[in-house]
Amino acid sequence: MSLDYLTALIAAVLFAAAPLILAALGETISERAGVINLSLDGTVLFAAMVAFAAARATDNPWLGLAAGGLAGAGIAAVLGVFGLLLGASELAVGFVLTLFCRELAYFMGHGQARQPGPDLGALNLPFLSDLPLFGPAIFRQSPVVLLSLVAVGLVWFFLMRTRAGLVVRAVGEAPAAAVARGLAVTRTQFLCCLAGGALGGLAGGLYSLSVKPGWGHPQGCEGAGWIALAIVIFGGWKPVRVALGALFFAAIQVAGIALQDVLPGLSGTLFQIAPFPVMILTLLVVNLRRSAAFREAARRVPLLGRLVPRTAGGAPGAIVGALDKGF
Amino acid sequence: MDVVLSQIVKRFGPLAANDDVTMRFAPGTIHGLLGENGAGKSTLMRVLCGVLAPDGGEVVVNGRACPGLTPEGAGALGIGMLSQDPLDFPPLPVWENFALGGGPVLSRSQAKARLAAVCARMGFVLPPDAPVSRLTVAERQQLELARLFDRDVRLLILDEPTTGISPAQKEALFGVLRAFVADGERVVALVTHKLAEAKELCDTVSVLRQGRLVGSFAAPLSTTAILGAMFGAEAACAVGAVPPRPAPVVGGEALLRVTDAVIADEKIVLQPLSVAIRPGEIVGLAGISGGGQEAFLRGLAGIAPVVAGSLAVAGRELAGKPATRFLNAAVHYLPASRLEEGLFPGLTLLDHVRLAFPERRAEARAIFAERCVGRFRLTNLPEAKAARLSGGNQQRLLLSLVPDDTRLLLADNPTRGLDAASIAQIWDHFRERAAAGAAVVFFSEDLDELLAHAGRVLVFFNRALVADLKAGIFDAACVGDLMTGRTVPGQAVA
Amino acid sequence: MTGRTSSLARAGFSLALALCVTLAIVAAAGAPPLTTLAVMLDGGLGSGQAVLRTLSALVPLLLCGAALCVTFAANLWNIGVEGQITLGAVCCVWFLRDLGLAGLVPPFLAVPGALAASMVGGAAWALLSGVLRTHGRVHEIFSGLGLNFVAMGVSLWLILGPWKRPGMASMSGTEPLPAALWLPALGGRPMSLWGLILAVAAFVLVAWVLNRTFFGLTLSAVRQNAMAAERLGLRPKRRMLAAMALGGALAGLAGGVLVAGLYHRLIPSISGNYGYTAIMAVLLASGSLRFLPLACLFFAVLTVGSIQLPLALSLDSSLAGVVQGVLVLTLFAARRLWPAGNTGSTGGTRNRGSAA
Incomplete structure (x- = not known):
């Protein structure tokens, strides 16, 4: 395997991971504040359509991307109004929104289908892009990769190192305690929900303006939001691990495409669906690893002990068991 | 100010x-x-x-x-x-x-x-x-x-x-x-x-x-x-009035025999422990949060698995068996958070009776009248939803759902949040059960209450059973020191 | 009867609001709003043929709605209905192709056998998600959704691979089955009376099981409090799996009816979004079996009516889904703004910390 091929592979993985990273980071912020935004998949799809349409209308892909972010925040606002202000079940509303946004995207985007439009182009930063291996993969490629990597750092810094981030985590861990300490719980949750939705919207923009350019029925990013939701669990609600999880799934997609060249007999559709069984399997492994039964087995078989998560980790207190409550 | x-x-x-x-x-x-x-x-x-x-x-x-x-x-x-x-x-x-x-x-x-x-x-x-x-x-x-x-x-x-x-x-x-x-x-x-x-x-x-x-x-x-x-x-x-302190039970065949058992709850795994409990005993578990007494209780109930050693009820080995086998062995557990763990908020009291006695569900009304109203003085209508019950009535309902032939009754904070009349009724009921030959094991966060009603106290500290005290040789200070690890047990263990 | 009037008022409010929002969306998409709605209604109810098409769309919706009622009764989000329909359809085609066509089963048993096979297929697919939930701690939303995509992949692979038409693989589906292996149609029209009978029977069965049997009572016990059910020895995991299997069988039957009664072959995405539409219908009826048939019928009209949109007005047919989503959302809003008697199950899911 030549160095060039390896560089190309890294570039492809980073490229495919960029929107997944943004969407999963958005959901991480939202869930860290205690709001499960199940509308993520619809948000990504709808924002992809809005971003593409806006980019065509203004002939500026960056304005399109911003419009995508706004669209995502708008959908999150609907969820916030229903879930936080009206007190409806977040899960039910989120799920309805995800189906609704998908249909809305195809309905409103009918005129955009299979039309040419602008995209985000490619970076070529001097010096940096000459670094070995990662230079070309990050700096001589679509700006979305750089964008997503910067976002990981920013979100990590915000959540773990700022006072506002501390408030977010406190609100998500124990809303009752946060109220008692005079923190504005609902406002914090609403803002985090909006921020998470905006990141999901940006992810949609990255798809239609760069990673899977254009609009069509079906758009290539269908299901990406669900993968991102699973990645958040996979990453234990920690921004950096969540980003690594996104890279892992992107690597699977890229491997599928690479294998397609090697094994042309296998149908392309099988590779398209490959991330979904992998998603189920990773959730299975992650959840079993956290179970008491596994810890006990690890106590007896030292080799397994290395696989036991060191920290209790787990979901923010406010959303523990939320999925089991039904609607 | x-x-x-x-x-x-x-x-x-x-x-x-x-x-x-x-x-x-x-x-x-x-x-x-x-x-x-x-x-x-x-x-x-x-x-x-x-x-x-x-x-x-x-x-x-x-x-x-x-x-x-x-x-x-x-x-x-x-x-x-x-x-x-x-x-x-x-x-x-x-x-x-x-x-x-x-x-x-x-x-x-x-x-x-x-x-x-x-x-x-x-x-x-x-x-x-x-x-x-x-x-x-x-x-x-x-x-x-x-x-x-x-x-x-x-x-x-x-x-x-x-x-x-x-x-x-x-x-x-x-x-x-x-x-x-x-x-x-x-x-x-x-x-x-x-x-x-x-x-x-x-x-x-x-x-x-x-x-x-x-x-x-x-x-x-x-x-x-x-x-x-x-x-x-x-x-x-x-x-x-001070309730009659139950006399310690000596002799007789053990009802529950735990030998070198390791109980693994969701959060904590207990040190291996051995203990035997005889019919008629009322055993109190003492310990501070994280001591392991709740996990022990859940282990006896079959909710937290016993992953090593042995746990036998009336000679039947139950270690590692599912919770239903414990129920079949007449082991019943009263949870501390009654509405969250024990009851179905949206179902009627009658439905609770049907679910608890499925093979006699046709006579649910008669059972309700006889057990819930007659014996436990539950004042609600059978059509009432469980969510509407007061704390005392929740505990009354739960107790009336425990069958009469129960041999080992486990209770986690049985009187938490109840009024004085309900508390007195619950201790009377536990004493009746013990007199009829069942064993009662309970944990209470209130050390005074625990010492007043237990005929024997098992003290837990730091995920281990550190002392097994018979009635008469314990007081609040000594148990308190044991459960916070201030004294190391030695001679106290019977 | 304040309860009834308030629920009528809520329904009226949400319908009116949903209508306004829909008209605004249609206008924003640059189409004539009123004409669009007229085209949709005409396409769903305008003629005898249209009504028959609506009824044949009602069949899978009713079956899936009944399936979802069973699983919701056990507090399971059976999002995998789409995949269960697909697997039901795949099993039905397999039975008809490989056993029926080959003459391995007597002709009068071919179709009933195929429907039974479709139920087994759907139940197996649902059990997969159920076992992942009860024994693997993977939430059924994720497993169901993932398995939907997998089921789609399986059906595509069969259509393009092992079951492709002689000579050429085509996205138009597998070779049509001979008419002897169809569910008897109603006077040669694209509608099978047997399908409707099966759907209604399944619906009545589910209503009876949930409301009148001990099994139904244990399911609601599991929904209310799985931990308490465990304490009483009701074995909640087994009940959940049973609910999943029953739901999956009904969804699989929907797939079987789609094959044997309508398409007579396997086509890509044969589930046709019926699973998701049924979820919307169940949410619209807020889990009540009494309103579910009405919700299903309404959504069937919308779904069938919207098929005319691309031809008549060159709009995307997904408008049906848009209307359904808006309607469910406005109903959620109405229910929270004017809470009435029986909203307990939907109520605020968690203590937000104020005055705990």
Whole structure:
């Protein structure tokens, strides 16, 4: 395997991971504040359509991307109004929104289908892009990769190192305690929900303006939001691990495409669906690893002990068991 | 600081939790607020710190009325509350909990410096980087106190602060409180249902019953007068009577035999332990939070798996078997959070009977009349939803669903949050069960109650069974020391 | 009867609001709003043929709605209905192709056998998600959704691979089955009366099981409090799996009816969004069996009517889904703004910390 091929592979993985990273980071912020935004998949799809349409209308892909972010925040606002202000079940509303946004995207985007439009182009930063291996993969490629990597750092810094981030985590861990300490719980949750939705919207923009350019029925990013939701669990609600999880799934997609060249007999559709069984399997492994039964087995078989998560980790207190409550 | 609650009224639907309550917290005093569970003490204190808005009356601080008090507003006035279950953020480290003090959020360096300063002043030892979930209940209380002291709280409210801590820790806490009011300016409001604590610590006492203020007393406090106010004159002697202590059971075949068993609960895994319990025994489990007594109880019930060793009921090996096998062996468990773990909120009482006795579900009405109403004096209609039951009636329903042929009855905090009549009924019932040949194993956070009703006490500390004490050779101080690890057991183990 | 009037008022409010929002969306998409709605209604109810098409869309919706009622009764989000329909259809085609066509089963048993096979297929697919939930702690939303995509992949692979038409693989589906292996149609029209009978029977069966049997009572016990059910020895995991299997069988039957009664072959995405539409219908009826048939019928009209949109007005047919989503959301809003008697199950899911 030549160095060039390896560089190309890294570039492809980073490229495919960029929107997944943004969407999963958005959901991480939202869930860290205690709001499960199940509308993520619809948000990504709808924002992809809005971003593409806006980019065509203004002939500026960056304005399109911003419009995508706004669209995502708008959908999150609907969820916030229903879930936080009206007190409806977040899960039910989120799920309805995800189906609704998908249909809305195809309905409103009918005129955009299979039309040419602008995209985000490619970076070529001097010096940096000459670094070995990662230079070309990050700096001589679509700006979305750089964008997503910067976002990981920013979100990590915000959540773990700022006072506002501390408030977010406190609100998500124990809303009752946060109220008692005079923190504005609902406002914090609403803002985090909006921020998470905006990141999901940006992810949609990255798809239609760069990673899977254009609009069509079906758009290539269908299901990406669900993968991102699973990645958040996979990453234990920690921004950096969540980003690594996104890279892992992107690597699977890229491997599928690479294998397609090697094994042309296998149908392309099988590779398209490959991330979904992998998603189920990773959730299975992650959840079993956290179970008491596994810890006990690890106590007896030292080799397994290395696989036991060191920290209790787990979901923010406010959303523990939320999925089991039904609607 | 001088705080007056003036004619406070707080209603929840038709129920008046506080009805025209007026009381004064004078500077430099420790003021006790006594009353049974459900008397309205906690509600009144939540009004005082702005969490609940009163339906009538006002809070007057230093002569000025404070309408529309919010938690932030109360905090700004210097009112702070230490609630019964620590209101903190368990996975976050100590310094982050401290940084979220209630005012502006502190930066990391600020928080650590001020935490160290407060701890040095009060004599607390709190590791700043440890997650709060690793602390004991007493340490979590100290962290809350440190946070409140740092904010220069003038009126400190404590809601049942001695639940779940040992007598020695209680003494330390009381010392801190006495020092707190020593300047003659600050005030402590102590909410409790234990008269002994109030007598030990308080300068003045107010007694609430069914939402109304029924008496105010100043030191020296008279036991009979306060009891009369708490329970009503006629009930006082009945409540005051000491229940007959069950005699220790000796000899006979063991009903439950646990041998080198390792019980693995969701959160903690216990050290291997061995114990035998005979029919007719009432065994109390003592321990502080994290000691492992709840896990032990859940292990006996088959909820937490026994992953090594043996656990046999009446000679039948049950280690590693599913919970249904424990039920078949006539082992039944009463959970501490009754509505959350034991009942179906939206189903009727009759449906509960059907589900508990499926093979006799055609006669559910007869069973309901005979067991629930006849034997346990449940006053609700069979069509009522379980969510509408009071705490006492929830426990009555749960008890009536436990079949008569139960041989091992396990109860986690069976009287938590109940009124005196229900509590007396539950202990009577446990004694009846034991007399009929069943064994009862229970855990209570209230050490006094535990020692009053247990014929034998198993003490847990740090995930291990450290002592097995027969009736007559234990007292609160010795059990308290054992369960906080202050004395190492040796000769005490029978 | 304040309960009834308030629920009528809520329904009226949400319908009116949903209508306004829909018209605004249609106008924003640059289409004539009123004409669009007229085209949709005409396409769903305008002629005898249209009504028959609507009824044939009602069949899978009713079956899936009944399936979802069973799983919701056990507090399971059976999002995998789409995949269960697909697997049901795959099993039905397999039975008809490989056993029916080959003459391995007597002709009069071919179609009933195929429907039974489709139920087994759907139940197996649902059990997969159920076992992942009860024994693997993977939430059924994720497993169901993932398995939907997997089922789609399986059906595509069969259509393009092993079951491709002689000579050429085509996205138009597998070779049509001979008419002897169809569910008898109603006078040669694209509608099978047997399908409707099966759907209604399944619906009545589910209503009876949930409301009148001990099994139904245990399911609601599991929904209310799985931990308490465990304490009483009701074996909640087994009940959940049973609910999943029953739901999956009904969804699989929907797939079987789609094959044997309508398409007579396997086509890509044969589930045709019926699973998701049924979830919307169940949410619209807020889990009540009484209103579910009405909700299903309404959504069937919308779904069938919207098929005319691309031809008549060159709009995307997904408008049906848009209307459904808006309607469910406005109903949620109405229910929270004017809470009435029986909203307990939907109520605020968690204590937001105020005055705990």
